[in-house]
Amino acid sequence: MKKLCDEIINSLSMNLREKIKNISNDNVSIEEIRLRSNKPLIVNANNKDYFYNLNSNKLDLNMDNPYIVSKEDVEQTFQIICKYSIHSFMDDIKKGFITLRGGHRVGLVGKAIVEDGQVKNIKHISSLNIRVSREVIGCSDKILSHIIRGENQVNNTLIISPPQCGKTTLVRDIVRNLSNGNENYGFKGIKVALIDERNEISGSYLGQPQMDIGIRTDIIETCPKDLGITMLLRSMSPNLIVTDEIGNMDEIKALYTALNGGVSLITTVHGDSIEDIKSRKELSCLLDKELFTKVIILSAKRGPGTIEKIYDLEEKRWYFAN
Known part of the structure; x- marks a missing residue:
């Protein structure tokens, strides 16, 4: 250890x-x-x-x-x-x-x-x-096949996770992989805009990220997600916007704005299942297949970062649990 x-x-x-x-x-x-x-x-x-x-x-x-x-x-x-x-x-x-x-x-x-x-x-x-913040380089490799769609295209992905199940660590490594590119998938890398409201993903200190978040990643720290999404859309021409812990309608509306601007999305939400998110009125629209196409469920059953299963909202099918 x-x-x-x-x-x-x-x-x-x-x-x-x-x-x-x-x-x-x-x-x-x-x-x-x-x-x-x-x-x-x-x-x-x-x-x-x-x-x-x-x-x-x-x-x-x-x-x-x-x-x-x-x-x-x-x-x-x-x-x-x-x-x-x-x-x-x-x-x-x-x-x-x-x-x-x-x-x-x-x-x-x-x-x-x-x-x-x-x-x-x-x-x-x-x-x-x-x-304590720790990097686990490569922890997202096993799910990249569900996130990457074709040549330099990304599935809009929602990660559902209870607290302390490794979602921030996973998101950080996803950002690194998509920003740098991944030869195994023929993925060359895209421009990533990261809204790091709680400064957990990049761990920036005096403006410098302390974690490896890739070479094509632009970060806005400690900014409300709805404002950050609007700012980055206007200023940084991203291919992908990544946020952590979506929790209210203003943030969800900002996600739709990004989607209408032709930008891909990856975000997380606190919960333990699709049924949990469906039962919460303000968050249920996150499961709109027009907004997200893939849903990843995390747990800590076999340690933080356990991938329980992955759901395809378009195909309406579960893929796997490990």
């Missing part, structure tokens, strides 16, 4: 650094580190919640003498993440997350300061969630 990078470890309070450094050597794949003031330290790994056991100095599924995260741990970690200049990170703070070098995202919550219906600041930070 790849150890946690120094960027994550060095972003933690002094009390937490050695503890996290030690457990990063254990045989687990750490996905999240949860710091909640005056609550046990929780590490999500292998899709399970572990506690740091002070007796053994190891991770334990049982809450036996766990390390309790102090208010000082949270405050010090927050200051380090902001490089001791909270004002410099205010634009990120009011969005609820900060991106570390390497593409790792730190979510934060506390007292929201709201003015005119907009969050202007978050004070008295009470919880931090460090999400």
